[in-house]
Amino acid sequence: xxxxxxxxxxxxxxxxxxxxxxxxxxxxxxxxxxxxxxxxxxxxxxxxxxxxxxxxxxxxxxxxxxxxxxxxxxxxxxxxxxxxxxxxxxxxxxxxxxxxxxxxxxxxxxxxxxxxxxxxxxxxxxxxxxxxxxxxxxxxxxxxxxxxxxxxxxxxxxxxxxxxxxxxxxxxxxxxxxxxxxxxxxxxxxxxxxxxxxxxxxxxxxxxxxxxxxxxxxxxxxxxxxxxxxxxxxxxxxxxxxxxxxxxxxxxxxxxxxxxxxxxxxxxxxxxxxxxxxxxxxxxxxxxxxxxxxxxxxxxxxxxxxxxxxxxxxxxxxxxxxxxxxxxxxxxxxxxxxxxxxxxxxxxxxxxxxxxxxxxxxxxxxxxx
Amino acid sequence: xxxxxxxxxxxxxxxxxxxxxxxxxxxxxxxxxxxxxxxxxxxxxxxxxxxxxxxxxxxxxxxxxxxxxxxxxxxxxxxxxxxxxxxxxxxxxxxxxxxxxxxxxxxxxxxxxxxxxxxxxxxxxxxxxxxxxxxxxxxxxxxxxxxxxxxxxxxxxxxxxxxxxxxxxxxxxxxxxxxxxxxxxxxxxxxxxxxxxxxxxxxxxxxxxxxxxxxxxxxxxxxxxxxxxxxxxxxxxxxxxxxxxxxxxxxxxxxxxxxxxxxxxxxxxxxxxxxxxxxxxxxxxxxxxxxxxxxxxxxxxxxxxxxxxxxxxxxxxxxxxxxxxxxxxxxxxxxxxxxxxxxxxxxxxxxxxxxxxxxxxxxxxxxxx
Numbered sequence: 001x002x003x004x005x006x007x008x009x010x011x012x013x014x015x016x017x018x019x020x021x022x023x024x025x026x027x028x029x030x031x032x033x034x035x036x037x038x039x040x041x042x043x044x045x046x047x048x049x050x051x052x053x054x055x056x057x058x059x060x061x062x063x064x065x066x067x068x069x070x071x072x073x074x075x076x077x078x079x080x081x082x083x084x085x086x087x088x089x090x091x092x093x094x095x096x097x098x099x100x101x102x103x104x105x106x107x108x109x110x111x112x113x114x115x116x117x118x119x120x121x122x123x124x125x126x127x128x129x130x131x132x133x134x135x136x137x138x139x140x141x142x143x144x145x146x147x148x149x150x151x152x153x154x155x156x157x158x159x160x161x162x163x164x165x166x167x168x169x170x171x172x173x174x175x176x177x178x179x180x181x182x183x184x185x186x187x188x189x190x191x192x193x194x195x196x197x198x199x200x201x202x203x204x205x206x207x208x209x210x211x212x213x214x215x216x217x218x219x220x221x222x223x224x225x226x227x228x229x230x231x232x233x234x235x236x237x238x239x240x241x242x243x244x245x246x247x248x249x250x251x252x253x254x255x256x257x258x259x260x261x262x263x264x265x266x267x268x269x270x271x272x273x274x275x276x277x278x279x280x281x282x283x284x285x286x287x288x289x290x291x292x293x294x295x296x297x298x299x300x301x302x303x304x305x306x307x308x309x310x311x312x313x314x315x316x317x318x319x320x321x322x323x324x325x326x327x328x329x330x331x332x333x334x335x336x337x338x339x340x341x342x343x344x345x346x347x348x349x350x351x352x353x354x355x356x357x358x359x360x361x362x363x364x365x366x367x368x369x
Numbered sequence: 370x371x372x373x374x375x376x377x378x379x380x381x382x383x384x385x386x387x388x389x390x391x392x393x394x395x396x397x398x399x400x401x402x403x404x405x406x407x408x409x410x411x412x413x414x415x416x417x418x419x420x421x422x423x424x425x426x427x428x429x430x431x432x433x434x435x436x437x438x439x440x441x442x443x444x445x446x447x448x449x450x451x452x453x454x455x456x457x458x459x460x461x462x463x464x465x466x467x468x469x470x471x472x473x474x475x476x477x478x479x480x481x482x483x484x485x486x487x488x489x490x491x492x493x494x495x496x497x498x499x500x501x502x503x504x505x506x507x508x509x510x511x512x513x514x515x516x517x518x519x520x521x522x523x524x525x526x527x528x529x530x531x532x533x534x535x536x537x538x539x540x541x542x543x544x545x546x547x548x549x550x551x552x553x554x555x556x557x558x559x560x561x562x563x564x565x566x567x568x569x570x571x572x573x574x575x576x577x578x579x580x581x582x583x584x585x586x587x588x589x590x591x592x593x594x595x596x597x598x599x600x601x602x603x604x605x606x607x608x609x610x611x612x613x614x615x616x617x618x619x620x621x622x623x624x625x626x627x628x629x630x631x632x633x634x635x636x637x638x639x640x641x642x643x644x645x646x647x648x649x650x651x652x653x654x655x656x657x658x659x660x661x662x663x664x665x666x667x668x669x670x671x672x673x674x675x676x677x678x679x680x681x682x683x684x685x686x687x688x689x690x691x692x693x694x695x696x697x698x699x700x701x702x703x704x705x706x707x708x709x710x711x712x713x714x715x716x717x718x719x720x721x722x723x724x725x726x727x728x729x730x731x732x733x734x735x736x737x738x
Contacts, residue, residue, distance in 0.1 A: 007414055007624075011402045018614060019403055030399035030618060033380045034388055034568055036696045045376055068570070069438035072613035073592045104591045193614060199403055201437070201570055201616035220589050222473045223442045244441035245387060245562060247570035249399060250619065255376075327405045 012321075013348070015357060016329035017145050017302055018171065019193035019200045020345035026198040026257035030249050037246040045255050046233055046246065052258040056196070056266065057169075057188060057206045058179035063226065065233045066254055067189075067203040068247050071170040074189025074203030076104050077224040078139070078166045081207070081215045082187060085109035087136040090163070092123040092156075096146035096332045097168055101139050108220065110136075119335065120147050120304070122297040125155035136214075137187075139166035143176065145194075146332035148293040148304035148341065150176065157184025164211050170194060173204060174261050175273045175301040175345060186211035192250075195273060195301050197346025198257035201250040257346075269349075274300045276349040280342065283358040287365075292331075292339050301349065303342045304331070308365070313337045315368040316361075323367075324360045381690075382717070384726055385698035386514050386671055387540065388562035388569045389714035395567040395626035399618050406615040414624050415602055415615070421627040425565070425635065426538075426557060426575045427548035432595065434602045435623055436558070436572040437616050440539040443558025443572030445473050446593040447508070447535045450576070450584045451556060454478035456505040459532070461492040461525075465515035465701045466537055470508050477589065479505075488704065489516050489673070491666040494524035505583075506533045506556075512541035514563075515701035517662040517673035517710065519545065526553025533580050539563060542573060543630050544642045544670040544714060555580035561619075564642060564670050566715025567626035570619040626715075638718075643669045645718040649711065652727040656734075661700075661708050670718065672711045673700070677734070682706045684737040685730075692736075693729045 014021045035042035054064045067074055079101070083089050089110040091101045094117035102112050115131045117123060123140045138160050142153050153167050164186040172178050175195025180188050186208045193200035207215075207226060219225050223244065231241030261269055277300025281291060284305050292304035307313045313330060314337070320326040331339030344353055383390045404411040423433045436443055448470070452458050458479040460470045463486035471481050484500045486492060492509045507529050511522050522536050533555040541547050544564025549557050555577045562569035576584075576595060588594050592613065600610030630638055646669025650660060653674050661673035676682045682699060683706070689695040700708030713722055 007410065007417070009401055010404065010408075010410055012404055012408065014403060014405055016405055016407075019405060019617060022403055027400055031396055032378055034383060034391055035379065035381055036383055036385055036388060037569070038385075039379075039381065039690075039696060041376065041379055048376070069442060069592065070613050070616060073438060073442075076590065076592045100591070107587070107589050107591055191614070199616065199618035200406070200614045201619055218476065220476050221445065222469070222476055223438065223445045244439050245560070245569045247439060247568065247619070248388060249568035249622075250570055250616070253618075321408075327408060 011325060013324070013326045013353070013356065015342055015344065015348060015353065016327045017341045017343050018191065018345065020197060020343055020348050022199055023197040023257050023260045023347050025260045026253045029253045029256035030199070032252060035248055037248055038240065038242065042248055043240065046251055049251060049255040049258065050233065052262055053204050055262060056173055056204070056258060059181045059206050061206045061208050063212055063230055064206040065229065066251055067205045067224065068244065069203055070200050071189060071191030071203050073224065074205050075101060075168060076221065077205060077226065078187045078189050079105045079108045079110065080219040080221045080224055081226045082137050082164055082166065082211065083108050083110035084216050086111065088113060088132055088134065090115060090128060090131045090135040090138045092128045092140035093117065094121060094123055094147065094149060094151065095119055095141065095144035097141045097144060120149060120292050121294050122149050123151035123156070125152060125159050128156060129159035135163045137164045137166050141168040143169070143172035143299050143302065145171045145302060148299045148302045149297050150299050153185060154183040160184060164214060171299065171302055174269060176270055176299065180206060192254055192257070195345045196257050196261060198254050199250070201247060202254055273344065273349040276344040276351065276354055277301055277303060279351065279354045280344060280357060283354065287362060301343060301345045305340050305342065307338050307340060310369065311365055312368060313340065316364045319364040319368050320360055326357070326360055380694060382693070382695045382722070382725065384711055384713065384717060384722065385696045386710045386712050387560065387714065389566060389712055389717050391568055392566040392626050392629045392716050394629045395622045398622045398625035399568070401621060404617055406617055407609065407611065411617055412609065415620055418620060418624040418627065419602065421631055422573050424631060425542055425573070425627060428550045428575050430575045430577050432581055432599055433575040434598065435620055436574045436593065437613065438572055439569050440558060440560030440572050442593065443574050444470060444537060445590065446572070446574060446595065447556045447558050448474045448477045448479065449588040449590045449593055450595045451506050451533055451535065451580065452477050452479035453585050455480065457482060457501055457503065459484060459497060459500045459504040459507045461497045461509035462486065463490060463492055463516065463518060463520065464488055464510065464513035466510045466513060489518060489661050490663050491518050492520035492525070494521060494528050497525060498528035504532045506535050508535035510537040512538070512545065512668050512671070514540045514671060517668045517671045518666050519668050522554060523552040529553060533583060540668065540671055543638060545639055545668065549575060561623055564714045565626050565630060567623050568619070570616060571623055642713065642718040645713040645720065645723055646670060646672060648720065648723045649713060649726060652723065656731060670712060670714045674709050674711065676707050676709060679738065680734055681737060682709065685733045688733040688737050689729055695726070695729055
């Protein structure tokens with residue numbers, strides 16, 4: 001079993017649905033000497049991170065912070081802080097993460113009204129708004145990581161009425177336009193390991209004053225209790241209240257990644273993601289492959305493409321990994337073996353990634369026939 | 370506001386209650402190129418991490434894994450997976466983390482029977498066992514981070530009867546003897562940022578087959594649902610089921626930290642912590658200071674000492690930070706300004722740390738008078 005202890009250092013091209021490769025600044029920050037979670041210098045870095053997250057979210061919400069867990073915990077935080085037994089949650093389902101929302105909301109005791117859409121299509125805002133006359137929350141995924149589809153959150157915001165709008169921005173933040181305040185998003189959660197180009201481990205989170213006022217006062221989760229978290233981060237003005245030990249290395253890495261993204265500028269970053277995604281999607285179609293997501297709603301940062309007739313999904317992915325150190329993703333749910341998911345996120349949203357991917361996929365399809 | 374963006378790289382001596390400074394191997398691993406969370410090589414590293422965690426816990430539990438959040442989420446996982454409405458949880462409270470357990474268990478719907486002890490004293494196993502005839506779980510903190518006290522988990526295990534025993538080992542794992550199986554611990558959670566010498570961000574967790582069989586089948590937390598997590602890690606034998614994106618950089622850092630600790634040997638590491646703590650406690654008493662934790666139950670890795678008459682706790686801590694780059698902790702709860710908490714954990718459990726601390730504290734007490 002000596003072999004078990006040898007772990008080679010591999011340099012993968014992470015072209016799957018996430019994690020992506022990290023910006024070098026974000027990786028370098030992980031190696032800095034640690035600071036205590038109550039160190040004045042760490043609190044300054046944390047406050048600065050929250051400020052930059054506000055910019056990334058397009059919000060002025062004072063309660064904007066990195067939760068100390070991955071994006072899925074962000075989803076859980078969104079629901080446990082807003083719905084309890086008897087509250088109606090209308091949830092748009094057009095992929096795996098909408099499905100997950102239903103599970104998470106039901107565990108919080110909510111009465112879930114799910115509004116199903118065909119996978120690969122965007123959310124129909126009117127259909128969602130018509131699903132219930134008086135929900136406490138309406139929830140949808142901005143960028144469905146399972147299907148590569150973008151939905152119009154502004155349309156949902158315009159129709160939300162008295163409800164709180166919850167948005168999953170895990171795969172959109174830092175990659176495509178995101179305007180939480182302008183679109184009427186009350187509660188948003190995201191991940192670090194997609195377009196922000198930081199290792200997975202934190203969930204950037206934001207909640208409006210309106211959302212916070214209507215929150216569950218004592219949510220079932222102590223760890224994700226926004227009222228308690230606010231004493232340590234986000235709304236703290238004077239003294240800090242210890243809640244839990246913040247993951248200081250990951251926060252510092254997010255801080256560095258955000259600085260890199262904001263120095264380039266959110267519009268420029270979005271343009272870079274758009275150009276890379278468009279080039280990849282054009283190239284794949286030129287190779288005769290068929291895209292999965294509905295035209296007009298395709299995410300540039302995450303391309304879904306149908307596995308062509310005669311190709312074996314796992315063999316192709318294995319070949320890419322072993323021959324090119326390239327990871328691409330299988331499909332999600334019932335499309336596991338019939339769709340590939342190819343991400344060009346953060347530092348990977350570049351022409352060199354596109355060229356490499358197209359050449360490697362062409363070779364893999366031929367070699368594994 | 371330009372100043373907000375300048376963040377000096379400080380090299381702190383983290384001698385507080387945690388996080389501690391990390392082992393260099395653990396820091397270096399954070400900087401390695403990222404792997405996907407489903408990459409075969411990452412899964413090998415994850416399995417190896419789980420194997421090493423079993424050694425650190427003193428268990429053969431197949432469900433031993435790093436949860437993707439900090440130690441406090443480990444506490445939440447322990448309760449939401451074992452107790453629901455109507456279940457009785459007997460909780461020993463002899464410090465802040467016992468208090469927290471009561472809050473967390475109550476949010477899971479449990480009927481909490483708290484057994485209070487004076488802070489600074491260990492848990493009285495007989496008193497806890499006598500508190501209720503038929504609890505579903507009994508819970509206690511092995512090493513109370515708030516008071517610096519060790520409690521006898523084996524005594525609780527011997528008296529637990531039909532109940533499941535939950536143990537908080539956040540500040541004990543990798544620092545003092547921990548024998549989960551031998552002591553009858555059914556559910557244990559820990560942290561990475563104390564004696565394991567890894568940055569905060571993961572919660573090493575273990576649950577026995579007995580505990581797993583009696584678990585809540587669909588816990589209120591999706592993120593911490595051990596039944597679902599087991600498909601990805603710990604009990605997976607063949608294919609893996611995606612649950613959430615693992616924090617791959619942090620897992621790799623824990624992997625490296627565990628290798629370092631196990632190469633030195635758990636007994637040697639414990640002896641090193643013991644020697645450092647004893648030397649510090651002797652030295653502080655020689656300086657005329659009074660220890661807070663009850664004699665005979667003092668943790669070597671976390672020393673609590675009373676702030677002497679005439680000294681200003683915050684001033685002394687501020688002086689240590691500004692003059693020596695040393696962080697020590699304030700007291701917890703009502704002892705915030707009357708007790709200091711001084712940690713010598715992981716790489717800091719060394720004679721040089723002791724010598725530096727004693728010299729610096731002596732200077733600080735004189736200089737801030």
